Amino acid sequence: MHFDILVEDASGKQALTLLVPRIIGQAHTYKIYSYKCIGHIQKNLKSKTDPQKRVLLDQLPRLLKAYGRTYAGYPPDYHAAVIVVCDLDAKCLKAFRQELLDILDHCNPTPKAAFCLAVEEGEAWLLGDTAAIVAAYPKAKRALLSSYENDAICGTWELLADAVCPGGAKALSTKGWYAVGGQKNLWAQRIAPHMDVDRNTSPSFCYFRDKLRSMLTPS
Known part of the structure; x- marks a missing residue:
């Protein structure tokens, strides 16, 4: 196939x-x-x-x-x-x-x-594997990650930014959408290698x- x-x-x-x-x-x-x-x-x-x-x-x-x-x-x-x-x-x-x-x-x-x-x-697909996020970002805010409801309409990238980025989504947003896009690419590069497709x-x-x-x- x-x-x-x-x-x-x-x-x-x-x-x-x-x-x-x-x-x-x-x-x-x-x-x-x-x-x-x-x-x-x-x-x-x-x-x-x-x-x-x-x-x-x-x-x-x-x-x-x-x-x-x-x-x-x-x-x-x-x-x-x-x-x-x-x-x-x-x-x-x-x-x-x-x-x-x-x-x-x-x-x-x-x-x-x-x-x-x-x-x-x-980013909801990344958030579906908290263990992978923590493996990529050991200092991630685990309480925030555990509060996330899978596939919730809640501002998904912002929540991930708040969990793993210094200053969270607010600080990232001040840098413009180009910076946000770059950060999304970085999340994919760092988190996806740790993901278990059957655990998500x-x-x-x-x-x-x-x-x-x-x-x-x-x-």
Whole structure:
């Protein structure tokens, strides 16, 4: 089985590059493509931005149609799927998932695909493994980490920043979004190596893990 995995930012790619092999094993292949931001699904499913700007949801209708055509040309014994990974943020889970499924309905041929949403943000998947955070940041505020409710809509990256960064989210925010993005990349680089994919308590991460495994075919 081969997976083409589309993620909304560089930090997501950093983490998944380490985690996906632990989920699917060595008998299967994958490639991860990161985008610069999530963007929005256009109502007419027509992109309004230059593809080089790499805005995930804006480009998604075009991308899924292209994967459908590409996969249709593969030999019958070669199996592939596209996995879209992005943050839910403050969106309604049911409504957003339906928007994504509606894009697939406009693809002919339709690629094998799955949509995996990090609830609330990608940092929720890191927070699903407190032991990994403490291994990467031994001085992390454990009481704060233990107070976190998995996949809560609570300002996820801010909570992680408060737990592991000097001055917390407030100090980090004063440095601007570029600094926040850099810190998110650092979290992925430092925490993901310690993560146990079968120990994770984030429901949205477990959905991602189990969805990949359910799509595996005999090698």
